[in-house]
Amino acid sequence: MVTLTPTRPPTGRRRRRRARLAPPPLASLGGLPFFAFMAVFLIIPIGANLVQTFRSGGAWSLGPLRKVFTPQYLSAFVETFNLSVLTAFVGGVLGLGLAWALATIERPVWLRTFTMSFSSLASQSGGVTLAYAFIAMLGTQGLLTRFAPGLMEDFSLVSFWGVAVVYLYFQVPLMAVLTLPAFSALKSAWREAAMSLGATRWQYVRDVVAPILWPPVVGSLLVLFANAFAAYATAYALAGGGLNLVPILIGFFISGNVLLEPSFAAALVTVMMVFIIGAMGLRILLERRSSAWLDP
Known part of the structure; x- marks a missing residue:
């Protein structure tokens, strides 16, 4: 006669040991290219930049x-901060109205x-192409400037306000794209x-x-702030060295112009990364606050 002895269920420590020894599931291997991409193009460059920050003349320095x-x-930094706050606020208000209209229109x-479709496309637009499009329309020899010279007499694209107007082209639709899911989740x-x-x-x-929408709305404003704070190609193509912005300065000191x-x-x-990481970290905290209500 064979006696069957019940086995004792594995303890928590034993289960953890088995989990460590178990081979990774095959599905998780699909994430390896993404993590490799992140390491090569984000983590390693950030680490190299931090090392370079504290190296001067071949020696460690805080200079x-x-x-x-x-x-x-x-x-x-003050001018970049002001430009980012201005375009984030104005773009946020206009984009919020656009998102509300898209969520309620039938x-x-x-x-x-x-x-x-246009908002999704315009929110990712920028760079030299966008700058030249505005130059062709509102520049010194632009189409609107030549047909309505009195209207554009006191406006210049190479000024603070000119760059702010161009930034709004992608800030407004970006706000709409970011907040539309929150509006659509209202039951x-x-x-x-x-x-x-x-x-x-x-x-x-x-x-x-x-109370439900303010966390995602403020989080989206933080994304707009970070987006404007780090923008380089559009501002450089418009103003070059005529505008004292941090991304333009970085380009000058790297290229040697x-x-x-x-x-x-x-x-x-x-220092610029501190601003951006702080804004993104605060956005993550705000998203956790509203996820309990807005998640389907």
Whole structure:
């Protein structure tokens, strides 16, 4: 007669040991190209930039980082910050209205589809192509400038306000693309429940919609801020050295158009990364706050 002895279930430590010894699932191998791409084009360059920040003349030094905080270069951060905040706020307000319209409009269907397609395309537009398009329209010899010279008399694309107008071309649709999923996730049952309890439309927006939507909306504004803060090609093609922006300075010190100082350029990049990483980190925290309500 064979006696069957029940086996004791594995403890937590034993289960963890088996999990470590088990081969990785085949499906996870599909992520290896992505992680390799991230390592080669993001993690390793960031590490190299941090090392270069603290190297000057072949020795370790804090000189390049101290130079960033001199008044001459702090003014570039101030102007870049002001440009980013301005375009993020104006683009956010206009893009928020566009997202609300796309989420509530039902007819005509073609208009909604066309607007969504154009917003997705325009939100990724930028660089030299966009700059030259605005130069052809609003530049010194642009089409609108020649046909309406009095209208464009006090406007210049190479100024702070000119670059801000060009940035709005991609900031507004980017805000719409980022916030449209949040608007679409609002359930009609919430509005019906509020109305059945006697709430007005304004009370529904104030007490239900606003508390749920403000985290993704503020998070999207942070994305717009980071997007404008790091933009280089558009501003350089428009203003060149006529505008004191951090990305343009970085390009000058790397290419040697003014003075070749790779360590100082790396220090500028490091401080700029602090702004961008801080904005993205805050956005992640805000997304976690609203995910419980907006996730399907």
